Structures are given as C-alpha cells and as structure tokens.
Amino acid sequence: MENYRRREFIKLLGAGGVLSLLKTGKASAGGVNAVIELPPLPFQExxxxxxxxxxxxxxxxxxxxxxxxxxxxxxxxxxxxxxxxxxxxxxxxxxxxxxxxxxxxxxxxxxxxxxxxxxxxxxxxxxxxxxxxxxxxxxxxxxxxxxxxxxxxxxxxxxxxxxxxxxxxxxxxxxxxxxxxxxxxxxxxxxxxxxxxxxxxxxxxxxxxxxxxxxxxxxxxxxxxxxxxxxxxxxxxxxxxxxxxxxxxxxxxxxxxxxxxxxxxxxxxxxxxxxxxxEPRVSYSTQLLINGRKVEVSSDKTFKLPKGSSVKFLSFRGTEGTNAITEDVNANLRKVGIRKRISFDVKDDFKKLFTVRFVVG
Ligand SMILES: [Zn+2]
The missing domain is CATH 3.40.630.10 (Zn peptidases)
Incomplete structure (x- = not known):
C-alpha cells in the first residue's frame, strides 16, 4: 500500500474510524456517518x-x-x-x-x-x-x-x-x-x-x-x-x-x-x-440498496444521505469488466465508512462510464 493513500484514508475517516466501523458494521462508530459497501472483486475463471x-x-x-x-x-x-x-x-x-x-x-x-x-x-x-x-x-x-x-x-x-x-x-x-x-x-x-x-x-x-x-x-x-x-x-x-x-x-x-x-x-x-x-453492445447500470430501498443508476448521480445511512452496490449490468471503484480512499477496501462525501466510478475495465456520489447531511 502506498503511504500517501493510507494518509488520505485516515484523514477522511478520522483516526480509528475505519477499525471501529469494520468491527461493528454500524454507521455511527468513530465519526462515521454512512457506510458504503461494494461486492468483493471476483477472481474470474x-x-x-x-x-x-x-x-x-x-x-x-x-x-x-x-x-x-x-x-x-x-x-x-x-x-x-x-x-x-x-x-x-x-x-x-x-x-x-x-x-x-x-x-x-x-x-x-x-x-x-x-x-x-x-x-x-x-x-x-x-x-x-x-x-x-x-x-x-x-x-x-x-x-x-x-x-x-x-x-x-x-x-x-x-x-x-x-x-x-x-x-x-x-x-x-x-x-x-x-x-x-x-x-x-x-x-x-x-x-x-x-x-x-x-x-x-x-x-x-x-x-x-x-x-x-x-x-x-x-x-x-x-x-x-x-x-x-x-x-x-x-x-x-x-x-x-x-x-x-x-x-x-x-x-x-x-x-x-x-x-x-x-x-x-x-x-x-x-x-x-x-x-x-x-465493442459489445450492452447497456450499463448498477443496482444500489440505499437504506433498504433499491435504486437503479445508469448515469452520473449524487445522493444526499442522512446520518447513519447504509448503502450497498448490489450488482452491475454490462460486461464482466463492469464494476465500481473509488480512489477517494484505498481502492482495495470494499466497505468504507465516510464522514462527509465519497464518489465511486462505475467502469467497464479502464473505461469510466458514470460517477455515483454520496454526500452526508
Ligand atoms: Zn505486464
């Protein structure tokens, strides 16, 4: 892991924020106001x-x-x-x-x-x-x-x-x-x-x-x-x-x-x-679960979240290379706690398709 990434990550969450979040799974621990979860990146075979x-x-x-x-x-x-x-x-x-x-x-x-x-x-x-x-x-x-x-x-x-x-x-x-x-x-x-x-x-x-x-x-x-x-x-x-x-x-x-x-x-x-x-002819979208409600997103979108929110990226439609990634924090993490804001790019491999942003408050 590159050190500057770790620093950014800690800055965003506040010291101890991630650990307490990952242990409890709740969005209220250690200054974390919302939890965003992505499915693990698969090993495809x-x-x-x-x-x-x-x-x-x-x-x-x-x-x-x-x-x-x-x-x-x-x-x-x-x-x-x-x-x-x-x-x-x-x-x-x-x-x-x-x-x-x-x-x-x-x-x-x-x-x-x-x-x-x-x-x-x-x-x-x-x-x-x-x-x-x-x-x-x-x-x-x-x-x-x-x-x-x-x-x-x-x-x-x-x-x-x-x-x-x-x-x-x-x-x-x-x-x-x-x-x-x-x-x-x-x-x-x-x-x-x-x-x-x-x-x-x-x-x-x-x-x-x-x-x-x-x-x-x-x-x-x-x-x-x-x-x-x-x-x-x-x-x-x-x-x-x-x-x-x-x-x-x-x-x-x-x-x-x-x-x-x-x-x-x-x-x-x-x-x-x-x-x-x-150039496979497919349409791209992702299905989100935001505080228990399913939402389909297929273009740039910003969601305002109340404190204590939980969001899951449930699935992706497109190709086998379609998935979401954030570089606001360490990209290896598939469950992140945020204080204020974070954005995820939905991509087809290297190609950016659209951005989903979350802002708390
Ligand atoms: Zn090589």
Whole structure:
C-alpha cells in the first residue's frame, strides 16, 4: 500500500474510524456517518471443455492492470466455445489494478509468485492463481502482457515479443514452440518494428541479466509445478487497443494449433470480426440498496444521505469488466465508512462510464 493513500484514508475517516466501523458494521462508530459497501472483486475463471480431446491451455490475463490488450484478449476467448481441447481462462487476475488502470495498485503482482506476505492485498488473488495452476496442471500456460516499446528494434524493451525463461528447462521445451509461433506470426507482419521475436531471459542461469524474473509467474510454473509457461507481450505503444488484442490473438492462435485446441467460432473468425468482439453492445447500470430501498443508476448521480445511512452496490449490468471503484480512499477496501462525501466510478475495465456520489447531511 502506498503511504500517501493510507494518509488520505485516515484523514477522511478520522483516526480509528475505519477499525471501529469494520468491527461493528454500524454507521455511527468513530465519526462515521454512512457506510458504503461494494461486492468483493471476483477472481474470474472459466473452464471451457471441447467434445474432442486436445491440449489443455491456461490463459492468464490482467496481472498488470494497465495492459488492456492482455486482459481484453483473454476476455474475448472466454466467450468462445471449445470444439477440441480445453481452455481455462483467468482474464482479470488483478481486477483492482484494472479498474484503477495501474500496473500494480499494490505493487508489481508479477514479482509476488516466489513470496508474498499474507498482509498483501494481492495475497488472495496470487494464492488463488497458484492453486489453479497446481490443481489444473495445464499442458501450457500463456500469460498475457502489454509491454513497453518494441523488442525487435530495442532488445531491452519488453513490448512485441514472446518471453521464455530458458530454451529447455528440465525437459520442458519452450524455445521450439516459441520460435515456431514467432516465425508464423511474423510472416503476417510487414513493419519491422511490430515483429514479434523470441526473448530468452535465461532466468535459471546463475549469471542471468534478469534475476527479478525468478519472482514471476512463468518461473513459478516451471520451477514449482513443472508446467510449461510462456509470456506473450504486445506493445503498449501500438496505435490502439484493436492492434494490441489482434497481436495477442495471432500468437494464441498459433499456440492453439500446436496444442490441438480448436474454438467455435474459430480464431480466424474472431480476428475477422475483432471490432465487434471489442465493442459489445450492452447497456450499463448498477443496482444500489440505499437504506433498504433499491435504486437503479445508469448515469452520473449524487445522493444526499442522512446520518447513519447504509448503502450497498448490489450488482452491475454490462460486461464482466463492469464494476465500481473509488480512489477517494484505498481502492482495495470494499466497505468504507465516510464522514462527509465519497464518489465511486462505475467502469467497464479502464473505461469510466458514470460517477455515483454520496454526500452526508
Ligand atoms: Zn505486464
């Protein structure tokens, strides 16, 4: 947690306000005049099984919250049927960072797979993902990221490349598949800058230039679970979300071919109609319970609350990325006591839809 956030939070509530509130659940304790409650941010996962036997692939999106190409690509795949093989998809591993559009609202989650404190707000999500990998034991794990720059023109940049920890690790072949995918995808890319080479970080070597990768998800998969794991990076500097998602899906299509995974509609069809997948036609709203009364909100709205009020965000209508977040206090908190005022943004992932404000008195 960043210190300034904690300070803001204490300032808003008064010392001891939060603790007494969370213990008693009443809106009158410690100078708290109203309690606002949001549902916990879910760890989303979808298991999609095909009729025909094929490979089992686990796709992880959203470890970094400001990388929409990654989590949107995972989200699109989640809505497909599987004809052959099996997919397990966790699109929004770090939902609080997605909604706040930060790389890591609680620090870099991809440095928490070797060790994480139980006090870390990311602990439940990291633990959940680790358990998922250990229990499911996929044939391949793909973790999706939008990195900075373009690796083909700047080898220090992490954007537009397929990252492997070693060519081969304890009999697990990573390099061959990565090179095959790289070659096939690059045959479709004209601009040199946008080409997607393989980036081997040699994480298991003593003299690796990237010892920090020993705290990453892919290293955890290889070392602790013997699960082949590869990181797909598109560039943050691509012109738009469309291109970011497109390159992710182009890489994924080739990995699916190698592992005998087929979807319905096919990945080719998804690529042809990508804009439609990216812009689902939905209407957005949230249902609130304000002092026992249900209210539907779908645009900017300010509510005046009497002292002692209790408000709950009951549900959200829209997409799987639709939820509410406040940055007036620590965004990890899903139950907050307020003295005077607070505002919540209802968002579809990074995109702000409308603001709901509460003012006491
Ligand atoms: Zn990332």
């Amino acid at each position: 979808s298991l999609i099984t095909g009729r025909e036997k094929g490979g089992r692939v686990l796709i992880v999106g959203g470890i970094h919250g400001n990388e929409p190409g990654a989590y949107k690509a995972a989200e699109i795949l989640r809505h497909l049927k599987v004809k052959k093989g099996e997919l397990l998809i966790a699109p929004r591993t770090n939902f609080v960072s997605i909604l706040t559009n930060r790389r890591g609202y609680n620090g870099d989650m991809n440095r928490k797979f070797a060790h994480i404190s139980k006090k870390d707000p990311d602990y439940p999500k990291v633990k959940k993902l680790k358990e998922l990998i250990k229990n499911y034991k996929p044939d391949l794990l793909l973790t999706l990221h939008d990195g900075f720059g373009f690796h083909s023109v700047n080898p220090k940049a992490w954007g537009q490349c397929i990252v492997i920890d070693e060519e081969v690790y304890k009999g697990i072949e990573l390099g061959k598949a990565a090179k095959t995918v790289s070659k096939r995808v690059n045959a479709l890319i004209d601009r040199k800058k946008w080409k997607i080479p393989v980036f081997n970080t040699h994480t298991f070597r003593k003299n690796t230039k990237h010892p920090e990768q020993r705290k990453s998800l892919t290293y955890f998969c290889l070392k602790e679970c013997s699960v082949p794991a590869i990181c797909l990076e598109v560039s943050k500097q691509l012109p738009d979300l469309y291109h970011k998602v497109k390159f992710h899906i182009l890489m994924i299509r080739e990995f699916f071919k190698l592992h005998g995974v087929e979807t319905e509609p096919s990945i080719d069809t998804v690529l042809k109609n990508l804009n439609e997948f990216l």
